Amino acid sequence: MKKFIGNLVVSENIPLKNNHFLLKLTQAEPLPLMLPGQFVQLKIDDTPSVFLRRTFSINYVDRLKNEIWLLIQVVGDGTRSLSKNKTGDSLNLIYPLGNSFSMPTATQSRLLLIGGGVGVAPLLFLGAILAEKGFSPSFLIGARNVDGLIELEEFQKFGNVYVTTEDGSAGEIGFVTNHSILKNTFDKIYTCGPTPMMQAVTQFAENKSIDSEVSLENKMACGIGACLCCVTQTHQGNQCVCTDGPVFNTKELVWQI
Amino acid sequence: MANLTTKIGNLTLKNPVITASGTFGYGEEYLDFLDINQLGGICVKGTTLHRREGNPYPRMAETPSGMLNAVGLQNKGVDYFINTIYPRLKVFETAFIVNVSGSTLEDYIETAEKINSLSSIPAIELNISCPNVKQGGMAFGVDKDMAAEVVKEVRKVYHKTLIVKLSPNVTDIISIAEAVEHEGADAVSLINTLLGMAIDAETQKPLLSTITGGLSGPCVKPIALRMVWQVAHAVKIPVVGMGGISNARDAIEFFLAGATAIEVGTANFIDPAVSLQVIQGIDDYLQRHHCESIIDIIGALKTA
Ligand SMILES: Cc1cc2nc3c(=O)[nH]c(=O)nc-3n(C[C@H](O)[C@H](O)[C@H](O)COP(=O)(O)OP(=O)(O)OC[C@H]3O[C@@H](n4cnc5c(N)ncnc54)[C@H](O)[C@@H]3O)c2cc1C
Numbered sequence A: 001m002k003k004f005i006g007n008l009v010v011s012e013n014i015p016l017k018n019n020h021f022l023l024k025l026t027q028a029e030p031l032p033l034m035l036p037g038q039f040v041q042l043k044i045d046d047t048p049s050v051f052l053r054r055t056f057s058i059n060y061v062d063r064l065k066n067e068i069w070l071l072i073q074v075v076g077d078g079t080r081s082l083s084k085n086k087t088g089d090s091l092n093l094i095y096p097l098g099n100s101f102s103m104p105t106a107t108q109s110r111l112l113l114i115g116g117g118v119g120v121a122p123l124l125f126l127g128a129i130l131a132e133k134g135f136s137p138s139f140l141i142g143a144r145n146v147d148g149l150i151e152l153e154e155f156q157k158f159g160n161v162y163v164t165t166e167d168g169s170a171g172e173i174g175f176v177t178n179h180s181i182l183k184n185t186f187d188k189i190y191t192c193g194p195t196p197m198m199q200a201v202t203q204f205a206e207n208k209s210i211d212s213e214v215s216l217e218n219k220m221a222c223g224i225g226a227c228l229c230c231v232t233q234t235h236q237g238n239q240c241v242c243t244d245g246p247v248f249n250t251k252e253l254v255w256q257i
Numbered sequence B: 001m002a003n004l005t006t007k008i009g010n011l012t013l014k015n016p017v018i019t020a021s022g023t024f025g026y027g028e029e030y031l032d033f034l035d036i037n038q039l040g041g042i043c044v045k046g047t048t049l050h051r052r053e054g055n056p057y058p059r060m061a062e063t064p065s066g067m068l069n070a071v072g073l074q075n076k077g078v079d080y081f082i083n084t085i086y087p088r089l090k091v092f093e094t095a096f097i098v099n100v101s102g103s104t105l106e107d108y109i110e111t112a113e114k115i116n117s118l119s120s121i122p123a124i125e126l127n128i129s130c131p132n133v134k135q136g137g138m139a140f141g142v143d144k145d146m147a148a149e150v151v152k153e154v155r156k157v158y159h160k161t162l163i164v165k166l167s168p169n170v171t172d173i174i175s176i177a178e179a180v181e182h183e184g185a186d187a188v189s190l191i192n193t194l195l196g197m198a199i200d201a202e203t204q205k206p207l208l209s210t211i212t213g214g215l216s217g218p219c220v221k222p223i224a225l226r227m228v229w230q231v232a233h234a235v236k237i238p239v240v241g242m243g244g245i246s247n248a249r250d251a252i253e254f255f256l257a258g259a260t261a262i263e264v265g266t267a268n269f270i271d272p273a274v275s276l277q278v279i280q281g282i283d284d285y286l287q288r289h290h291c292e293s294i295i296d297i298i299g300a301l302k303t304a
């Protein structure tokens, strides 16, 4: 897929709870084709402590408004600087990068999308595309507490949403793998979130022989397969998360626990 | 347009801007962002005799104005390069230089000999300075006698332009440059990365799986400039300068210090088309200073 580098304009920057914000970016020309699971590399110019580009999943693509959404959590200087962007500001992006979640096969119809924390970001775009293709995906979203549950109303547009929080302040108490919805039968699970969560879901999917994909968030320098900094161990040897991933079928991965 | 052609040994480059090994893949990764035919040259990824998996993740840590890497020469080996990658590269009109790395003397010799047979590869860059491999690598580059020996042996089997890449992790880079010149190197390139380290204070753990790694980017530029200047004064063969070059002004500084060509490394990660801007900027500078050729500014530093 062709990659682009260019300046996009901030059409909206919406502050969300718990240090999250939603950046909506646009440009005059139509945005290129982008797939769920793909990511962008964003340049941050005005912050001396930030040297490399910052990596963010594509949260959603609004074709009608020609917008790309990034759901971002402030964790350091780069994301803090980004949170201050205003409508009309311009940002330099390399996009769209990486592979994408694979679409369900003919025999897979019961789909579960599991997200934790800001790892929910790529699942909104995935859910939207699945719904567009006629599937009714279910979303299982986990957070530490009710404040960590982001974009729930967006997810509800595309399927049923189930929630767990570690303190029980919303939904069922515990981790996503404790949720009662997992007693149902699923044909395919897609997961993105903190590594321990993805490992727990992988274990669950393996025990039940459910096809399962995860989206990894290894630290990147180039994002285009040139530096080999972002590798993960697979059964075929080290592979780049930025080009061979970020989405991997969990059967391919050698998890480092 | 000023004359940007420059010569390293028998190799004539259409302009003095080369992309640095390990930061530009095989060039193909960048095709969506720039016309690589416009580059003076491309130094491809470190290539070893046998396939190497490299070091475990994490291999990268950002630093103020730079980064540490501990990739550890991950590559599929020289035969894979020859059979699978080289045929694809032949169509491009830029000088592909293979960065040859190894753990033993025999590794270097055998790899260089294999590359010697490739008609579209006009030069190798002998990497005796990789800080990220346990055996060999930098060991050859920090010892004058070992550096001399590996160059002497490779020179016997490699008949095209032989560039030797020097390590900055030494007390006296001049003696090493002189030693490899004496054994028949056509040029030296410097600097490879500086050995460094990063720690996460919260977890009290190192940020790299290998604990130490190689520092690159704008933060190393003053050291690189100093070393290029010292080496350019000490040897007669051309010096290829690199270390933190992010724009044309940085590149000009290296030419003034004595570099005949330059390499752009880490900056490619932030702006994949930066090398073309560097070429354009060098041309602009030469015209502004009424120079007809890049040669006019090589080593033209005014110290008096
Ligand atoms: C493929 C991919 C997709 C991503 N998608 C999103 C997304 O949609 N939304 C979002 O908010 N974040 C996402 N991230 C993480 C995001 O890139 C980092 O949070 C960001 O780079 C931090 O930059 P900073 O300058 O604010 O923080 P820094 O000062 O760089 O780091 C602050 C803290 O965050 C940690 N951190 C830095 N980079 C990463 C990383 N890549 N993964 C995990 N922790 C990291 C550091 O270890 C440190 O503890 C993604 C990362 C990858 C690799």
Ligand SMILES: Cc1cc2nc3c(=O)[nH]c(=O)nc-3n(C[C@H](O)[C@H](O)[C@H](O)COP(=O)(O)O)c2cc1C
Residues within 6 Å of the ligand: A227, A228, A229, B020, B021, B022, B023, B045, B046, B047, B069, B071, B073, B099, B127, B130, B165, B191, B192, B193, B215, B216, B217, B218, B220, B242, B243, B244, B245, B263, B264, B265, B266, B267
């Ligand atoms: C991720 C990465 C990988 C590298 N791999 C190699 C390599 O395989 N062989 C080599 O000789 N140098 C390698 N280098 C060193 C660069 O070629 C260059 O010497 C160094 O980064 C300094 O230049 P810079 O500051 O412009 O990046 C690597 C550097 C980086 C950042």
Ligand code: FES
Residues within 6 Å of the ligand: A219, A220, A221, A222, A223, A224, A225, A226, A227, A228, A229, A230, A231, A240, A241, A242, A243
């Ligand atoms: S980040 Fe450079 S290869 Fe993946």
